[in-house]
Structures are given as C-alpha cells and as structure tokens.
Amino acid sequence: MNISMNSFGLPSAIFAALLFFSNTASAATAVExxxxxxxxxxxxxxxxxxxxxxxxxxxxxxxxxxTENWGYALEFGAYATSxxxxxxxxxxxxxxxxxxxxxxxxxxxxxxxxxDRPLGEMEKAGELPESIWLHDKDGKxxxxxxxxxxxxxxxxxxxxxxxxxxxxxxxxxxKNCPIxxxxxxxxxxxxxxxxSGSYLRKDPSVVKAKGDRSWWDYLSEQKAxxxxxxxxxxxxxxxxxxxxxxxHFGGMPGWSAQEWTxxxxxxxxxxxxxxxxxxxxxxxxxxxxxxIKGEKDLLTHFLASVAxxxxxxxxLSYNWLSAGWKEGEFSDLDRYMGFVxxxxxxxxxxxxxxxxxxxxxxxxxxxxEDPPHWLQQIMVLGRAHALFSHxxxxxxxxxxxxxxxxxxLVKNRTGKDLPAYEFPxxxxxxxxxxxxxxxxxxxxxxxWAADGDARDVTVFIDEVGELTxxxxxxxxxxxxxxxxxxxxxxxxxxxxxxDVDPMYPSTGFGHPVN
Numbered sequence: 439m440n441i442s443m444n445s446f447g448l449p450s451a452i453f454a455a456l457l458f459f460s461n462t463a464s465a466a467t468a469v470e471x472x473x474x475x476x477x478x479x480x481x482x483x484x485x486x487x488x489x490x491x492x493x494x495x496x497x498x499x500x501x502x503x504x505t506e507n508w509g510y511a512l513e514f515g516a517y518a519t520s521x522x523x524x525x526x527x528x529x530x531x532x533x534x535x536x537x538x539x540x541x542x543x544x545x546x547x548x549x550x551x552x553x554d555r556p557l558g559e560m561e562k563a564g565e566l567p568e569s570i571w572l573h574d575k576d577g578k579x580x581x582x583x584x585x586x587x588x589x590x591x592x593x594x595x596x597x598x599x600x601x602x603x604x605x606x607x608x609x610x611x612x613k614n615c616p617i618x619x620x621x622x623x624x625x626x627x628x629x630x631x632x633x634s635g636s637y638l639r640k641d642p643s644v645v646k647a648k649g650d651r652s653w654w655d656y657l658s659e660q661k662a663x664x665x666x667x668x669x670x671x672x673x674x675x676x677x678x679x680x681x682x683x684x685x686h687f688g689g690m691p692g693w694s695a696q697e698w699t700x701x702x703x704x705x706x707x708x709x710x711x712x713x714x715x716x717x718x719x720x721x722x723x724x725x726x727x728x729x730i731k732g733e734k735d736l737l738t739h740f741l742a743s744v745a746x747x748x749x750x751x752x753x754l755s756y757n758w759l760s761a762g763w764k765e766g767e768f769s770d771l772d773r774y775m776g777f778v779x780x781x782x783x784x785x786x787x788x789x790x791x792x793x794x795x796x797x798x799x800x801x802x803x804x805x806x807e808d809p810p811h812w813l814q815q816i817m818v819l820g821r822a823h824a825l826f827s828h829x830x831x832x833x834x835x836x837x838x839x840x841x842x843x844x845x846x847l848v849k850n851r852t853g854k855d856l857p858a859y860e861f862p863x864x865x866x867x868x869x870x871x872x873x874x875x876x877x878x879x880x881x882x883x884x885x886w887a888a889d890g891d892a893r894d895v896t897v898f899i900d901e902v903g904e905l906t907x908x909x910x911x912x913x914x915x916x917x918x919x920x921x922x923x924x925x926x927x928x929x930x931x932x933x934x935x936x937d938v939d940p941m942y943p944s945t946g947f948g949h950p951v952n
Contacts, residue, residue: 478820478821489510497802498515501513537611541616553623638657682710720760742856763792763812770911775911838873894907914935
C-alpha cells in the first residue's frame with residue numbers, strides 16, 4: 439500500500455488533520471462557548487426565580503442559550519427607554535425577536551427588563567421644579583454636583599411623574615409579551631448621606647424637616663418616599679411579575695457604615711425581595727480577611743445583612759453579583775462557586791450576574807479561544823442555581839440555622855446582638871452554613887474553603903452532633919439525615935456529599951430539562 443508523505447515526514451492524511459485542527463482552534467462566540475460544555479441539570483418545575491444580568495447585553499443567540507439551558511431569563515436587550523420599547527413589536531430588531539420568543543412560551547422564555555431612570559432626562563429637559571434643589575438660608579440654590587444637591591423634601595408630584603414615565607415604557611413592552619423580572623438600577627434621585635450630608639446641612643428647611651431624627655433615618659425615609667410611587671406603579675401594572683428588584687438594599691446597617699447605605703426599616707417596601715450588592719473586592723476584602731481589624735470579607739458582609747433582614751421575616755434574597763470586572767481583581771472561579779453556594783444556603787433564590795467594564799473582545803462576535811471570565815461567571819451562577827433547584831425544599835420549607843449561642847461571630851458584626859448564621863470550625867477561612875427542613879430531620883450543610891485550600895474540618899450541630907466535612911474551594915454541600923431506628927436510642931446520622939463534582943454540582947441529578 440502506497441502512503442503519500444509530505445515534507446514533514448508525516449502521512450498526508452494525518453498532516454491534513456493536524457492542519458485542520460490547528461486552523462480551527464480559533465476564537466469562538468459566547469454561544470459557541472456555552473454549547474461546547476455540558477449544561478447544568480435543573481429540576482423540572484422548580485420555582486427558583488429566573489437569573490438575570492447587568493451590563494452590556496448579549497447577542498440574541500447567547501441569551502436564548504442561557505434561557506434554555508442555564509436558568510436565565512431572556513434579556514430584553516436595552517434599558518426600557520421609549521425608543522427601545524417601541525422595538526418590541528418589530529420582529530426585525532433584537533428586542534422584537536426576544537419579545538416574540540417570550541410571547542410564544544412565557545414559562546420557557548421568561549423576560550427580564552431593566553427600567554429606564556427618567557429623572558436625569560427630566561432634569562436635562564428642564565422639567566423639574568426649583569423645589570427639587572437644595573437652597574441656602576438666603577434662598578439661593580446651592581452650588582456643587584447636581585447629583586449631590588437634590589432636596590429630600592421635593593414634592594410628591596415629581597416622584598409620581600417619574601413613576602409614570604418609568605412604567606409607560608414597560609407597558610409598551612407588555613403589549614407585546616409578559617415581563618417576568620423587572621430590575622431597577624437605583625442610583626437616581628437622592629444619594630447616600632456620605633455624598634450629600636454636607637449639602638443637606640446647609641438648607642434650613644431640610645434641617646427643620648429632619649427634626650430630632652438622625653440624618654440617616656431621615657434621609658432613608660425620604661429616599662423610600664421618592665421611590666415608592668414607581669414601586670407601586672410597577673406592582674399595579676404587573677401583578678403577575680415574578681419579582682421587582684431594586685438596587686440595592688439588604689439588611690442594614692451591617693456591612694457598610696450608615697453614610698453609604700440606607701436604613702432597611704424604611705427601604706424594605708421598595709422592592710419585592712431584598713437584594714445586596716456583592717461584588718468581589720469592591721469595598722470588601724474578597725473571600726477572606728475578616729480577621730483583619732476594620733475589614734470584612736464578602737460573606738461576612740452578606741450574613742450581616744441576612745441577620746437583619748430576618749428580623750423582619752425576610753428570609754429570601756435575590757442579589758447583585760460579580761466575581762470581578764477589573765484587571766487584577768478577578769476571583770478564582772472555584773472560590774466564586776463556593777461563595778455562590780453559600781449565598782443559596784443563606785436563602786438566595788436567584789441573582790444578577792454583573793459585569794461593569796467592556797472587555798477587550800467585547801460581548802458580541804468572537805470573544806476569545808477560551809471562555810472569557812465574564813462568561814464563566816455567568817456559567818458559575820447558572821450551575822449553582824441548577825444545584826439548588828434540586829434542594830429548593832430546604833430553602834423554601836427550611837430554616838437557616840443561627841449557629842451556636844456562644845459563637846463569637848455573633849458579636850460586633852452589625853452593632854446588634856444578632857445570630858451569626860454560621861458554624862465556627864476553629865478556622866476563620868472555612869465557612870460552614872446549615873439549613874434544616876421544618877418538618878423532617880434532614881439538613882443540608884455547606885463547607886467552603888474560602889482561602890482556596892481544601893481540608894477537613896469538624897463542626898457540631900444540635901440534633902446531629904459532630905460532623906467531619908471536607909471543605910473545598912468550590913464548596914461542598916452535604917445532605918444529613920437523622921433516623922431513629924431503635925426506640926429510646928440516639929438517631930442514626932447519615933451524611934452524603936451531594937455535589938461530588940464541585941464545579942458541575944448538578945451532574946448527579948440526571949439529564950437537562952428544558
């Protein structure tokens with residue numbers, strides 16, 4: 439048999455194959471990267487909320503893939519401005535294609551929309567009354583950045599007009615398809631006390647209106663008054679929505695000084711579910727660092743919010759997430775997975791994958807030979823979401839355990855004597871959370887090696903006893919069952935690792951369900 443050879447001394451067929459594969463090992467689009475890996479496995483008919491995104495929107499094909507296989511709602515594709523909303527009925531546009539798909543099957547293709555924030559446009563158009571601004575004792579408008587000089591006492595008609603303009607565009611979209619998740623990006627109107635405090639104190643009418651209240655309480659009450667007309671209008675116009683989310687508030691104060699946040703007691707009504715801003719190394723030390731004086735890691739921040747929200751009976755959350763968006767400040771993806779699993783353990787039922795800088799290769803077209811970090815963050819959230827679709831009973835019909843009374847983490851976390859909602863291991867970089875079913879002796883327990891080094895740890899949980907857990911960078915989720923097999927004898931405790939493959943944690947649950 440004659441075999442043709444080439445100048446490299448290889449059979450021509452082999453050389454051709456090598457040449458083919460070398461030429462095809464090139465950049466791929468986001469949807470090609472998504473389809474090249476195994477999708478997560480979701481439980482059929484679960485009721486966790488659809489995931490969503492914040493940032494430059496993805497190509498149509500990518501958002502469809504994320505919706506069909508990764509737990510995300512479809513992206514409308516732009517802020518819900520008047521020009522974008524008008525495209526909802528035009529099937530030649532991105533927005534029209536998305537709405538047509540949602541209209542065809544709203545349950546399979548839920549839609550999420552980011553609201554417009556019309557106050558800025560109203561300001562540019564000269565539509566705001568003089569009473570929107572702070573003034574000095576002589577009645578002269580204060581000088582300084584416009585966003586710091588808004589008057590908390592601005593009349594209700596301004597806020598009602600903002601609500602009308604915001605909802606009007608959403609109603610245009612609604613004529614074409616239902617909206618499932620509505621995101622409001624906040625950061626409009628009144629700003630935090632740390633930004634505006636020095637201006638507020640110069641307006642005698644505001645000082646008088648504040649009275650004996652603290653500035654923080656007063657400003658939080660007014661912030662809620664500004665927002666509530668929009669919230670109420672959205673609730674009335676979209677009674678069938680799955681959730682309206684506002685950026686951002688959690689149990690406060692807790693992980694930030696009062697100057698940079700809002701009082702949860704006032705702000706709680708403005709959204710359907712609390713949501714915290716949880717961005718890697720953005721005003722936090724990342725995954726570790728709470729043993730450093732004056733610093734807190736991100737999970738400690740979040741659990742402080744959880745502790746306070748639970749005082750009001752708010753046990754679930756839908757959070758704003760990012761594993762980094764600046765060069766040199768990206769998290770390891772396995773440690774991000776462990777963090778996200780901890781959030782679900784603490785009651786998260788969905789989240790927003792955020793990315794706030796424009797990557798070198800963009801979001802459309804070829805994005806690189808390997809999945810870029812922003813896309814892998816999206817995938818990590820989808821995989822964790824899938825895992826907890828199978829454990830939803832523990833979230834909706836179970837309780838996050840407070841941890842032992844003597845847990846030193848309880849003290850000085852929030853300025854209040856609140857539970858830590860975690861279990862100490864003797865190792866500050868290993869975080870253990872537990873949930874128990876309300877009517878069964880079953881628990882799920884998570885063990886996260888936040889510093890990235892896997893090791894065994896021992897914890898004690900009432901009714902279960904001492905458990906030895908293997909904490910991994912990507913987290914470990916155990917199911918624990920206590921069964922009384924002999925009357926008057928201690929229960930037999932069985933423990934099972936659920937997420938055997940920590941980065942593909944839903945793998946053991948069967949085939950994907952679309």
